[in-house]
Amino acid sequence: xxxxxxxxxxxxxxxxxxxxxxxxxxxxxxxxxxxxxxxxxxxxxxxxxxxxxxxxxxxxxxxxxxxxxxxxxxxxxxxxxxxxxxxxxxxxxxxxxxxxxxxxxxxxxxxx
Amino acid sequence: xxxxxxxxxxxxxxxxxxxxxxxxxxxxxxxxxxxxxxxxxxxxxxxxxxxxxxxxxxxxxxxxxxxxxxxxxxxxxxxxxxxxxxxxxxxxxxxxxxxxxxxxxxxxxxxxx
Numbered sequence: 001x002x003x004x005x006x007x008x009x010x011x012x013x014x015x016x017x018x019x020x021x022x023x024x025x026x027x028x029x030x031x032x033x034x035x036x037x038x039x040x041x042x043x044x045x046x047x048x049x050x051x052x053x054x055x056x057x058x059x060x061x062x063x064x065x066x067x068x069x070x071x072x073x074x075x076x077x078x079x080x081x082x083x084x085x086x087x088x089x090x091x092x093x094x095x096x097x098x099x100x101x102x103x104x105x106x107x108x109x110x111x112x
Numbered sequence: 113x114x115x116x117x118x119x120x121x122x123x124x125x126x127x128x129x130x131x132x133x134x135x136x137x138x139x140x141x142x143x144x145x146x147x148x149x150x151x152x153x154x155x156x157x158x159x160x161x162x163x164x165x166x167x168x169x170x171x172x173x174x175x176x177x178x179x180x181x182x183x184x185x186x187x188x189x190x191x192x193x194x195x196x197x198x199x200x201x202x203x204x205x206x207x208x209x210x211x212x213x214x215x216x217x218x219x220x221x222x223x224x225x
Contacts, residue, residue, distance in 0.1 A: 042217035
């Protein structure tokens with residue numbers, strides 16, 4: 001089954017404790033992206049990647065890091081999480097940049 | 113730069129009534145436009161898209177949207193809504209030559225029995 005998977009689905013952590021949210025797709029897609037969804041703000045793009053080893057900032061990259069060492073994986077790293085990063089995070093992938101995106105199920109992160 | 117405006121944050125409508133969800137975008141170049149739907153506690157899924165060609169695009173479940181370049185709009189319509197259409201709808205734009213995708217703030221469609 002073609003899908004985008006994210007782990008964990010739910011995470012509660014404390015300020016400053018490094019964490020990684022994994023994202024994997026099995027569709028051989030080139031383009032991958034991370035978004036955060038906050039009430040009243042819709043989805044905002046954090047980082048995107050056009051291919052292996054090619055990443056760039058989205059609209060809200062502060063406090064986040066990403067890497068794309070393999071085509072299928074695109075982890076999101078929060079090296080020192082803060083409460084304002086409490087949000088619902090979505091990973092997405094598409095065959096190329098102009099195509100529809102396939103979204104993962106989301107990761108709900110709470111930073112205390 | 114590109115931007116998307118969804119002016120209506122919530123739209124209540126009675127079952128079997130028509131609905132229009134508005135989306136306006138801003139871009140100085142050619143655009144790709146998308147509508148995504150998010151059902152409660154789920155991720156987003158594509159509803160329909162405009163890449164090129166016919167300005168009227170349709171989904172398999174009765175929604176349609178029309179790309180209007182002069183008004184920079186991509187409004188979503190359905191002639192008769194069903195309870196199962198209750199969800200949040202997001203308009204998104206990607207400009208030609210621009211890597212980022214920008215989403216609107218979303219419109220919650222509430223279908224009333």
